[in-house]
Amino acid sequence: MLPPELLSEYQRYKHDTNSIASWLASTARSLGFTSSALPPATVSGDKPETKGRLKGKARQLAKEKAASPPPVKDEQPVGPNYIIGIQDYITLAEYIASKSAPVPRAFTTTLNRVITARTRFYSKLEKYDKVPDEDDDAKHKYFIHEGVREILEPLMEDDKDQEAPISNPSLHNRFDKLELHEPSQAFLETPDVERPSNFEGDEATYVAEAMASILDSIVTLTIFLNNVNDIRDHLKWVWLNYKNGGFDLAAAAITTNTAIEIVRQMMEDIEPSLKLDDGVGPMIKKIYMLQCLEEGRSMKDIIDPNNNVNYDTYDTASDTFFTAYIILRDCRHILRPDNILLFQGSKFGYYDPTSGHDQKTGHQKHKDDRAVLMSFCSQAITIVREMKKWPIQDEFMRGINEIDKTKEIPFYAIFAAQVFLDITYTLGEDIEKPFHTMHEQIAAMDDDIGLHLEFHSQLTTARLPALYDQILRKFQDCVQLIYRDPVPKLQSRIDRDDGIPAPDEKNQQIFRASPVISGILLYLFRAHYRRAGIVAANAWISIQSCQHLFNALGQHLMIKCPWSDMNAAYKILGASEFYSGGVPPTSLEDMYTKFCFRAGTSATIMGSRIRNQNVSLVSRAGTRGITAASPVQCMFEARHAHCNTHVEVNPGNFHEIRKLNLSYQGAPMEDDALDTDQIEDSKKIKWKRGKRWSNKGQGRRKTTAKSENLNPSKMLEHLILALQAETPRFSFPYLKFHRRCWRVLRAVKESCDTLLRQIYTPAYINDEDELPFVVGWILRAAVGGRHGDLRPLQEAAKALETYIQSETGIPIVSNIPIQPLLGEKIKETEDESESENDC
Structure with a gap:
């Protein structure tokens, strides 16, 4: 409900x-x-009356x-x-x-x-x-x-x-x-x-x-279709802005899939009130015919006996979902339990994304619809029948699976088919852009995991879960499954068995054809990659210790070179992820104290001039790691990242989106409304509550949002803006940044080692997994005594500057969708990167 x-x-x-x-x-x-x-x-x-003890299924x-x-x-x-x-x-x-x-x-x-x-x-x-x-x-x-x-x-x-x-x-x-x-x-x-x-x-x-008369069913279903068409138009807006670079692919895909789930639940709510003896399809046909009559057409002009629909009424058939229904109906009729039946272009035609669909006649548009949907159904049927461990399933594939099993066509499958067509024509020549975006980002994650396993192959820490490496390798195996794309091989085998020549199609066709599936797959890998990166960063205490060092050097003007990756990480995560109270310390005493608190170390142990090597630097309280909280993005992990196809749209999820109000209430659907802000901490979340967009050119003003006026379309608008706002934090490459921070710590330790041995004896560090605590020893030296010893801090500044100047290649933040939200331009070429880091 x-x-x-x-x-x-x-x-x-x-x-x-x-x-x-x-x-x-x-x-x-x-x-x-x-x-x-x-x-x-x-x-x-x-309580209902019961006779005796329940048994069997009733008891369960x-x-x-x-x-x-x-x-x-x-x-x-x-x-x-x-x-x-x-x-x-x-x-x-x-x-x-x-x-x-x-x-x-x-x-x-x-x-x-x-x-x-x-x-x-x-x-x-x-x-x-x-x-x-x-x-x-x-x-x-x-x-x-x-x-x-x-x-x-x-x-x-x-x-x-x-x-x-x-x-x-x-x-x-x-x-x-x-x-x-x-x-x-x-x-x-x-x-x-x-x-x-x-x-x-x-x-x-x-x-x-x-009431269950024909009249009441038509009243109910027509009102319902009006709401559904509003949702459909919002989804067109989402993908148009994705095409123009305004929205992230995964955010657009999750919003679209959630919209289809909402429509499915809406239909489940009204279905008891409908007189659907033959299913929803015939009722859609009645509404289509009534709409044509209202437009002034006669009954004989409405239905073409050979084609089921008069092509001159294409727009009306599309608005009433009649076109999508009859194509799915035809697909159902030719499916057989023992035959997948590949819908080859020679029979159903090809769709050319460069052909200008909007300028075509109704007949030509209908042919495009059939070519697009039949081709996708071929891929989807192969997957749902032959690949039980396929990692993702969007609502359209779920609908096709239901049609294949029950031979009934649910309305959410009809809606999903029409949305699939809308997205295809909205993107036009850019229809494969989502596939290439997904492919490039997953390849980068896969490569990075390989580099991480190699980087830490000879280094372990008790703070890291024992099965961590196995989880990363399982991630790589899943990536390879997608790369291999077993669908063409399955179809080729079926072709050979049936004596049909294999269709000449590109590899990974289902991802090329479906931006939603590509986006959901990207979200799936981002979720696993994000979790792996946060676990590593917290186990090694790398990112936080480097931020504490960078802040100390910056506060004392010991370093002038900008560290673009750390600046980006700090802006994305917010001060509260690094410092208790969310305020960076300014005095050396506070810097030392707050580092000890975050690193989970004891001030008593680090305050000693001679360390007992048998005592761990980490206290019983443990480290305070980063969380990179993304409450709206994480709402969908169970549905997509964990392959749980039984998760329903939870009313509590939408209440949570309203409560956090991560996006502006009532944001108009215009291009200039897409500069969604970052949510840095709980204080900023509270500050955004009740915020809304004002008329164009008048700035922003605070008013109280009227939750009673929200509807499915408006809630989807809130959802896409909330997902977009969280995308930088959710997709940040924590694993790669952890390795860069670890290299910084190595360089700092090597530079300061002689001085730290003189101050604390060689016992100040036992193994490399204690590398982050070098920052604590440096800060402790600066605080200790009447005047403190700033020499280790100065040596650390030299090491960090040398690292920043020598670091080559594209900054890690240039390959994730965060540039519009950072308020600064990320350099994308090696030459520009070097010039920026020139001190």
Whole structure:
């Protein structure tokens, strides 16, 4: 179940109908109404009667239910529950009218909204060849609500400010050229939707009888499609900004996959109210035909008997998801349990990304749709049937798997297919850009892990988990599996068995065709690589000790060369990851104290002139490592990085995004709104709460965000901005930076060793895994005595400057998507890097 702020317009329509039933029943009862119209109540919280001890499956299900945490629910009145029949509305209204009870404005407004919604759809349905029969009309037609209004109208309060009826009942509820503008102040000050409440003291819950006529199904599904099309347009905006360099690939892919999961849950919520004897597809066809009728087409012009859709109606078929449905239907028809059936281009055609899809005719666009979807289905079917250990599965592949197993076409698969097409045409000639981005970044991670294993092949520490190296090698094995791409080999084997020539396609075709799968795979490897890097950096205490040294040298003006990688790491992680209290120390005493605290060492041990070699430098409290907290990114680890395909969209996740508010509330979908800020610490997170974007050119101002106005599309907008804000921290190459910091520590130790031996004797360090504590000894020397010994600190400055000047190659931060967020240009060539480091 989705949280209240993600409810679709259908759910609000449903709440309106329940509010009408609730007010009628509660008010009538308060006036003395007693009738069988209110069936026996089911008291909330009563336990179901059971006979004897549960056994078998029933007992297991009861255990699982008891062990599972209670679902997140809205607060509801405590009391009996009643279902109010549609046929009882008139009876209740007449009784209230006989008592001359006043009707509140909230009831009038809510009733008018429901009548407006139902009236406009019935006028369309009358044009169709299958109009509901008289019995169905008598039970469910909109005039029941009109009858209620007619009866109670003399008692209604003046409602001059009520919502105006919707004048354009068209299905199209799309953004104009994908642009959103700042809402007016009048809109922001508009009160939330008000519905009538129960009579004071009535704690019962009244629910309107569920309606299941063709009319109600069309009303429900049309409202639902309007919401889904809003989500679809937001996803186009996401990928358009990815194409223009505004969004990270993994953030765009996770947002898209989450959107499909949301749509799946929305459909699960409304499905009980739909009359879907033959599935959702035939109902989509009815809505498509009704939309065509409203556009002025005749019935004979709508459906082409040979092609299922008139190509002149391509845009309407796309808006109603009818095109995606019929292609998936055709795909399902030709699938056989014993045959994967490769959809080769010779049969279904090829899509040319450079051909300009938007300028084509409806017939040409339909051919592109078939070529794109059939080709992807071929790859997906091969994977879901033949490769049980495939590392990732997005919602589209999940839908194809469900179609293959059940032969039913769920709506989320239809939506995923249409989104797949939208992304393909939005990216156009750049359709393989996500694949190349993913391939390059995964190759860099793979190479870096190999270098790390080689770097530490002769060095161990008790602070590092014993299975750490095995985990890294498993990571490399997974990368090699992707590189080998076993799909073409499987398809070639199937081809040979069937006597079909193998299709001539590029390797890793499924990643080239699907930006979402490429992005999710990139996220998967980033998550594992990030975890490996943080574990290594914390075990060796490398990054933090170098930052403490760099701060000490900078505070005393002993070094003038910029260390671009450390500056980037410090800005990405924030001061709180290095210093208690989140404030860099300025005095030598504070520098020494804060280093000891972070390194987990004892001030007593390091304060001694002669160290006992049998005593560890690390205290029982242990080190305080970096966490690189990325709460929104990490929400999706169980779903993607750990290959758990059963994780659902959790309402708590969206509540957490709202709570942290990592992005600006209500950011307009414009290019200049994409300079998302870094979240450095908890204080900055709190500072961002309630922040929103102002009108263009007026700067930023603080207002209170109205969470009640959030909907699925708006929440996805918050999600992509939050993911984008966390991308630098999540994708930073901690493993590579750890090795560079370790080289710095080696250079510092070698430079200061003679002096430190004189001050502390050779016992100050036992093994190389204690290298980070050289920083502590240097700071201790500077603090000790009446004047302190600054010579080791000065030698450390020389060593660090020499390292920075001699370090060649591209800075590590130049290969991760953080440059727009750092506020500084990262040099990308060796010559530029050397000139920047020139002291």
